[in-house]
Amino acid sequence: MKTEHVMIGVSIAAALATLPSMALASNAALSGIDTTEAPRVTQTVDNSVVSTLSNTHLSLIAHATLAGAVDDAMPMNHMQLILQRSALRSSALESLITAQHDPSSAKYQQWITPEEFGSTFGVADADINAVKSWLTSQGFTVNAVYPNKSQIDFSGTAGLVRQAFHTQENHYIVSHVDHIANATDISVPSALQAVVIGVAGLNDFRPQPLHVPPQVAQYDSSKHSFKLQSSSTVRPGAQAVNFPNYGVRGFAPYDMQTIYSVSPLYTSGLTGTGIVIAVVEDQDMDVTDWPNFVSQFGLGGYGGTFKQFQPQLTPSTGNCTDPGGANPDGESIETVLDSEYSTAIAPGAHIWVSTCSDSDSSNFFGGVYLAADNLINNTNAAGRPNVISASYGWAEGMTDAASKAAIDIMWAQGDAEGISVFVSAGDSGSNPSFNGSIINGAGIDANSFGTSPNDTVVGGSDTADILDGTTSKYFNSTPNAVYGTAKSYVPEITWNTSCGNTVAAQKLVGLTALQFCKNALIYDPYGFYVTSESGSGGPSSVDSKPAWQRIVYGAAKDQSRDLPDVSLFGGSYGGYSWVILCTGANPCTPNFTSPVELVAGTSLSSPMFAGIQALIDQGVKQAGGPVDQGNAAPTLYELARNEYGGPTGSQPPTLSDCNSNNGTKGTSKCVFYNITEGGNSTQCIQLQGEVTPDCYFYGTIADFQQAYGPTQVGLTSTSTTKYNSNTAAFPSTAGWSFANGLGSVNATNLLAAWKKFNALP
The missing domain is CATH 3.40.50.200 (Peptidase S8/S53 domain)
Incomplete structure (x- = not known):
């Protein structure tokens, strides 16, 4: 689908009509908190005018082995578009959580619901609707907006990701394992930049069990x-x-x-x-x-x-x-x-x-x-x-x-x-x-x-x-x-x-x-x-x-x-x-x-x-x-x-x-x-052709594990010159x-x- 010049009109008047009212005091935690704000998506969403979102790809792939591009038809299900709340709402949330843990505050241990979190500290409905409309126009399926109004669950393919976010999904070999990751930082229409942090789900590196x-x-x-x-x-x-x-x-x-x-x-x-x-x-x-x-x-x-x-x-x-x-x-x-x-x-x-x-x-x-x-x-x-x-x-x-x-x-x-x-x-x-x-x-x-x-x-x-x-x-x-x-x-x-x-x-x-x-x-x-x-x-x-x-x-x-x-x-x-x-x-x-x-x-x-x-x-x-x-x-x-x-x-x-x-x-x-x-200072190594920072090297192993050749071995340290x-x-x-x-x-x-x-x- 050709999307380069797709234009999505945003009606500012309609958006203003959806402004959230001041948080109701039915929950004592939200009493006095006013996060009313105007929509931040105020310009027409133009796919030909884009902005790059920094740090939205993994820097480690620069040292990985590229093993080819993924097929455009590869499904990419349940990606999460992470929304950027405003400075006003971020500050208000931080203040609330501080008060919730302060015994001297009237809001101490006054907890809120997911819906209250979303309506008070999430992204405004008008801005969410603008992002949803853009995703749909790019061919993605929008599965849900989370109650926190901070993320949108959506699905598509690698090809749609390439066209919409201007990045290529590739195979990379890291530690002898085939991984998938986006090659570069993503871009989104500049009109949406203020309300989008990025997309979680463009790579398959996941945390591991710690046992x-x-x-x-x-x-x-x-x-x-x-x-x-x-x-x-x-x-x-x-x-x-x-x-x-x-x-x-x-x-x-x-x-x-x-x-x-x-x-x-x-x-x-x-x-x-x-x-x-x-x-x-x-x-x-x-x-x-x-x-x-x-x-x-x-x-x-x-x-x-x-x-x-x-x-x-x-x-x-x-x-x-x-x-x-x-x-x-x-x-x-x-x-x-x-x-x-x-x-x-x-x-x-x-x-x-x-x-x-x-x-x-x-x-x-x-x-x-x-x-x-x-x-x-x-x-x-x-x-x-x-x-x-x-x-x-x-x-x-x-x-x-x-x-x-x-x-x-x-x-x-x-x-x-x-x-x-x-x-x-x-x-x-x-x-x-x-x-x-x-x-x-x-x-x-x-x-x-x-x-x-x-x-x-x-x-x-x-x-x-x-x-x-x-x-x-x-x-x-x-x-x-x-x-x-x-x-x-x-x-x-x-x-x-x-x-x-x-x-x-x-x-x-x-x-x-x-x-x-x-x-x-x-x-x-x-x-x-x-x-x-x-x-x-x-x-x-x-x-x-x-x-x-x-x-x-x-x-x-x-x-x-x-x-x-x-x-x-x-x-x-x-x-x-x-x-x-x-x-x-x-x-x-x-x-x-x-x-x-x-x-x-x-x-x-x-x-x-x-x-x-x-x-x-x-x-x-x-x-x-x-x-x-x-x-x-x-x-x-x-x-x-x-x-x-x-x-x-x-x-x-x-x-x-x-x-x-x-x-x-x-x-x-x-x-x-x-x-x-x-203490938890442990051994660290530096194989041929790589650099291991924060390691004080105390010796060299002639053939590490009889498979990797000469390898420096050291102890983790804040200094590389003394331990x-x-x-x-x-x-x-x-x-x-x-x-x-x-x-x-x-x-x-x-x-x-x-x-x-x-x-x-």
């Missing part, structure tokens, strides 16, 4: 440990750790409940009853797993429920279809992990496994994004959860501007509606895009799914008992009736499996991490033990630092939204400690007479913190407050300031009293356990840090402090 590959293991009742059935998985540093017969530890829900002081809440009736936790996924799980898990670990008496479904808009756009996998052979371990360990912490909660297929959408975040977005935009209050956990991630450098804007709009909307959102920080140190591999060709970055100021990001810690030699102090030698062994809180360090683990280097061989890594080259000349596996953290290059992140001791002196906010157990050095899953392929049996699967990662940390939030929600409601709390981070930082002190001035004694290293001594009244040992505690990316430090955020929590004390903050009994 360590699961291991099948058989329980040895005589040794009370698990033996991995396969040793094929690389276990960095294992040569320096004594694993008798390769026995490893599998934590049960009881252990997590005990370590983070969750179980005392159960005795007061707080189990998450009445709270909905949605885990958002892109693949189903075998629905028999969850009841098996609940039964095996004694969680069945708390009344929790489970359902797996595809969240839809009303009326349905068809953009969320069943991804399949609800069977032992096809299920997603990520989905199993998220559902089971949110229940492990909040056994009385309603668990919604919300899944959407990737295959029906070429949207950047595919099914995970759509599952979360459709829940948040459900106009039926009963269809919206109280808490969302998203255990997926990808670096901002791997994300185009439109997709990043879509994520941030989604989480801001969820926050304004009162939904608490938790996102995993990542599993590869200072760049979350290398889970299961090694940082190369990229520098310091942060999880684009979590750098919004309207969600709470959870990093990964490790129990310190193995390297400290204090296991008998904190764990019983034999498990109890529900397979737990933890006695109390256990000191924590940053989860880091690489030789960059400063605690492992010092405890095992009395060396610095740098010397530990250099020595490792002698025993590992081909780099098979090189890894970047670690809890992630880093600064955003897109989102600015929210005011609440500046108020605590140790806060980075930058202008960026920094990750993570908090941490919980994510994994262990040497692959010694895991959590136990009950899967379809390896269901749990009494006393573990058959093999089970063990797993780790910040995909564990996020749903566990979502479970803690469910307990807080129920506790606040029981005390007479509102059930929904919105983004947890502003409150968490306020509470942490009370314990750690502010960014300047003298620090309270609780800064040292609440150091995780103290274990149970003196920390009984602490809300946070400040993790100050270790020490000041330049490592990143060390654990007192107060807040890039390694572990505010640290982990005592859930019982957190609830008490949360209620006090809200002036509740």
Whole structure:
């Protein structure tokens, strides 16, 4: 279809007639907010007069191998045109969310609906209609305008994309995988430029689940440990750790409940009853797993429920279809992990496994994004959860501007509606895009799914008992009736499996991490033990630092939204400690007479913190407050300031009293356990022909993994010329840090402090 000279007339008079009125005060949150504005599309939409929208293609494809253009007939379904709200409405939304988290404001915890979000803070109807008309004129099918009035779901073909947006969809080979992406930034008619950010869905790069590959293991009742059935998985540093017969530890829900002081809440009736936790996924799980898990670990008496479904808009756009996998052979371990360990912490909660297929959408975040977005935009209050956990991630450098804007709009909307959102920080140190591999060709970055100021990001810690030699102090030698062994809180360090683990280097061989890594080259000349596996953290290059992140001791002196906010157990050095899953392929049996699967990662940390939030929600409601709390981070930082002190001035004694290293001594009244040992500086490499920034190279591997030729190896660092505690990316430090955020929590004390903050009994 020839579209070069298509003209679409816009009647300004008609548009003015559709101006929104001042927000009605029927909702106290919107009282006094006037976002009335004139339409911003005031000129005739002329396809021959276009403007380029910056950063609407992925810069990484400049270094990828072009493998040819896609066929013009290739369907591109359920793309999302992301709309740009005005400065007036952006400012008004930011002010509202600030007030919703300010106990001194009359709008504190006064949440709004998706429709109210759209009418007050979305794009004006007249402007939306102009964009819809243009899309239709270009041959696209407009499936729906979301209730948030910030995105339009539309479908077409690669050929229509090329003609309308002036960019070519190509095949690119990245890390030996065929991807589809637009070759250049897109263009739109200049008349629409003010109201269009871009299109999410022009590439198929998606965030990945953030867990360590699961291991099948058989329980040895005589040794009370698990033996991995396969040793094929690389276990960095294992040569320096004594694993008798390769026995490893599998934590049960009881252990997590005990370590983070969750179980005392159960005795007061707080189990998450009445709270909905949605885990958002892109693949189903075998629905028999969850009841098996609940039964095996004694969680069945708390009344929790489970359902797996595809969240839809009303009326349905068809953009969320069943991804399949609800069977032992096809299920997603990520989905199993998220559902089971949110229940492990909040056994009385309603668990919604919300899944959407990737295959029906070429949207950047595919099914995970759509599952979360459709829940948040459900106009039926009963269809919206109280808490969302998203255990997926990808670096901002791997994300185009439109997709990043879509994520941030989604989480801001969820926050304004009162939904608490938790996102995993990542599993590869200072760049979350290398889970299961090694940082190369990229520098310091942060999880684009979590750098919004309207969600709470959870990093990964490790129990310190193995390297400290204090296991008998904190764990019983034999498990109890529900397979737990933890006695109390256990000191924590940053989860880091690489030789960059400063605690492992010092405890095992009395060396610095740098010397530990250099020595490792002698025993590992081909780099098979090189890894970047670690809890992630880093600064955003897109989102600015929210005011609440500046108020605590140790806060980075930058202008960026920094990750993570908090941490919980994510994994262990040497692959010694895991959590136990009950899967379809390896269901749990009494006393573990058959093999089970063990797993780790910040995909564990996020749903566990979502479970803690469910307990807080129920506790606040029981005390007479509102059930929904919105983004947890502003409150968490306020509470942490009370314990750690502010960014300047003298620090309270609780800064040292609440150091995780103290274990149970003196920390009984602490809300946070400040993790100050270790860090997430991991190994990084530079292959021939590429450049890896933010890496201090300490040696060269003659033939990396006997396949890649000479390769430089280093440690992630803010300096390429020196490596020490000041330049490592990143060390654990007192107060807040890039390694572990505010640290982990005592859930019982957190609830008490949360209620006090809200002036509740």
